[in-house]
């Protein structure tokens with residue numbers, strides 16, 4: 001059996017078309033376009049690529065955007081002040097602080113300072129807590145994108161066994177909550193400390209992997225017919241190409257693809273969907289502003 005590719009690039013383009021027509025409709029009514037602000041600290045190559053991809057996506061759908069690039073030496077308190085300033089700026093609808101941040105800055109403190117209704121990455125404790133509420137606010141971009149991708153390919157989720165490998169605050173934790181509380185999957189959460197990981201991954205109907213460990217999941221670790229979502233995207237240095245690196249997911253694609261019913265490629269899978277979700281959240285933040293924080 002050969003798997004159906006969960007084509008994040010294609011689906012993200014479809015979502016962008018939908019967003020663009022909503023932006024055009026806003027503009028036709030003389031309303032302003034949604035405005036995203038992105039903060040990038042330092043000059044890490046991968047972070048620059050990801051932020052640039054986000055800015056390019058804003059341009060494609062007609063959003064306004066502001067990119068703020070600070071040196072690695074910026075203090076935590078100065079960064080907090082910048083966030084407060086953007087929080088207070090009526091013109092800006094959404095704010096993201098690209099991670100990772102330098103060691104002297106607490107990522108959780110900084111991201112949690114973003115006003116919940118401008119938190120289009122869905123990283124604040126407020127929006128994380130709201131996953132289990134009837135009014136979920138803004139969902140974290142990567143998990144939101146993964147659910148959207150699975151749904152557009154009509155992958156059955158309800159009642160199925162979803163095994164999440166990875167327990168990070170940005171992906172694994174919210175992803176497993178969304179699968180359990182919104183989508184009614186049966187969820188098992190594994191991570192780097194799990195004893196006998198294969199024991200669990202073999203039982204997965206849906207396997208989502210976000211560990212940052214290249215090719216962690218091999219063919220013998222999955223059952224026939226599994227749907228596989230690979231969140232990993234590691235740059236491995238090489239002299240074989242101009243860029244100087246190749247991208248590797250957390251899944252051995254060649255092996256696992258033979259047994260899976262569905263699988264995401266890397267690149268072209270989860271990455272573009274994260275960006276599409278960021279755009280969806282920014283549109284939502286711009287059009288529903290005050291209600292996101294008041295409804296319980």
Ligand SMILES: Nc1nc(=O)c2c([nH]1)NC[C@@H]1CN(c3ccc(C(=O)N[C@@H](CCC(=O)O)C(=O)O)cc3)C=[N+]21
Pocket residue numbers: 049050053096097098099100121141142233247266267268269270271272274275
């Ligand atoms: N505040 C914050 N929000 C994030 O959403 C966030 C973050 N910090 N820090 C890092 C991770 C990673 N991430 C990616 C986004 C797009 C691609 C993406 O566009 N990937 C392309 C390839 C890009 C390439 O060539 O390197 C693809 O998979 O096809 C990848 C990874 C967002 N993250």
